[in-house]
Amino acid sequence: MSNQIPVNSLSRHVEPLHAELSAIAESIIRSGYYVLGPNVKAFEQEFASYCGAAHCVSVANGTDALELSLRALGITTGDNVAVVANAAMYGTAAVLACGATPIFIDTNTNDGLMSVTALQAALQAGAAPKAIIVTHLYGLLADIEEITSLCHSRGIMVLEDCAQAHGATRNGKRAGLFGDIASFSFYPTKNLGALGDGGAIVSNNAQLAETATRLRQYGWSAKYTNSLRGGRNSRLDELQAAMLRHMLPLLDGWNTRRRAIANRYALGIRNPRITVSAEVGEDHVAHLYVVRSDERDALRVHLQAEGVQTEIHYPICDHHQPCHFGAFDNVHLPNTEADALSVLTLPCFPELTDTEADQVIAACNRF
Template identity: 35%
Template sequence: MVDTVPFTDIHMDDNTIHAVEDVLRSGRYVKGPVVEQFEEAFAEKCGTAHAVGVNSGTSAILLGLRTVGVEEGDDVFVPAHTYFASVSPILSLGANPIFVDVDPETYTIDTTELADAIATSENPAAVVPVHLYGQLADMERVMELAEEHDLSVVSDSCQSHFAEQNGREAGSIADVSAFSFYPSKNMTVAGDGGMLVTNDDDIAEHARALRNHGRDDQGVHRHLGLNYRMSEMLAAVGREQLKHIEEWNEGRRRAASLYADRLDDIDAVSRPIEADENKHVYHLYVVQVPDRDGLREYLDDHDVGTGIHYPTPAHEHPAVIERCGETTKETAERITDRIVSLPMHPRISEDEIDKVCALIEGYYNA
């Protein structure tokens, strides 16, 4: 049996390294052709008309909200169980994050509670469905509610690169979608980076201006923007990674299937589910267990890496409470004490998964 099972494995091949070397030798490091090539390839694979490269997934969410017109005082609906970057752009714009609980099995936004929250909002403006852990939220229902109430939809697709729902790619089912290329994501740019995708020409033009100090093609600063640009070197990495993402996603799905088989008979473990209409790409493999902290310590003692995504519900961070006050979301708060992320990456071996699952079985049987 293997000795160590790392939580993740970030891989750069020789072609990627050579692509970065080519950029370094070119002397063109920002606002160059490589970013444009990466954008074109990403948009094509996403099934959208436009892709706009930026310096982080957080920036992509922020610019997405700005381009659809979210302003100070607007209500923006967001799940209570997500990474803080789904919420911080809303707060940064002076808008109000309206937290909605999540489905206890898919961990995505509860659309029944979302409908109720929209109905009681005084100033509803937008919805930020989060495709958490690699699985899309119920976008059919989200889009129905958005159309019914004239809301914009900015999907946080930062963990769902090329996941699918009813045959449509993540990113193509919203007014704007945001992706992250942080090193641990399904594909990376070897640093912080992000992509905003849309089918709307005006949104794309606005986003391109905002990422470059609000400047248009004539050099006139028509909007108040900042520097959210992606560098040429990062785009070179992303362009190479994009060539392998389908293969890597299938590797994650294979690993998830092995986990499901090995964990099926362990009563203490609640495995993740894949909704019937979804193709899950398992950015993370998150289970629910009793005595989560004890299990993590036991696995760590046996050289198995784990994580918690996320230890604090989004609505319970001090930065949120200070602005929004306290609220309660029962499902998000309950699962926070039970979730643990097991090792997951495209190259994880069957032997490594066997070790992880055998240790979990041994821990709970003991």
């Protein structure tokens, strides 16, 4: 169906900015600065200020941000890192890239976020992670204060995965300020997305930021002097930095619109076969709007026929991925595994109209 309501529309998102972004691209082409130039430095300062952090280190993508954050924390071969298993392998891939072992922690039943109870049980059972990745999934802050307190009391370092939570705020603190270090993605579909790949690491710890800065450029301590293992070429380019600088002041407005759509769904979908998320506040930036249904596949077919595009975030748990065949057969995460069979993502992006949102609601209620 050609007139389907999309889950997301980057063309609709970028179109109002077309002239400004085109002018920015032209200025970068003429500037002669293409990598680690003045726009990169300025964006790092501006994004650090936006987050309320002392330091921001831009990198090539969000996955590198996760891995280099772990490496900055000293994670290496033989270490254990606690992580959830419901976010498409991003955190798990970063753990494995460091030569470390993931310790999978189950999620809550209603939001896909790391369960504090499950984490406590794992620690009491003898799990000894050196660090933990706390993913703020779908745009909602995890129980990050409680998790950070629990971990810091045991000497466990906390990495916040903020790839889906740019701007989420709780008690005056933005995503990325609760743990020791935080990673962000600027993939085009993110709440703050570039026109290509990009990522960032933020921290209030000057030593961690300095280590990350060196790791993103081969581990250099000076040009052509490789002093840190695990370094690579992971640099944000000038073009993406300049685009992000232009869009950063618009982020809070976009997040406000996302929340309005999410709350429209929360109040409007009234079908006992569909479990909706609760109304959202400042600690949720509605990166994705996810419902749950025991008849997920039938619901998806129904919505497709009604002209509503959907997605599944995410259909395969990390410990069930084919690349791990046999490695995690003893891992059982009942809530995580149940979510993989029931979650469904509805259209939610700033340019979605109220009329379109109401059509989604009506289609859900007719299921």
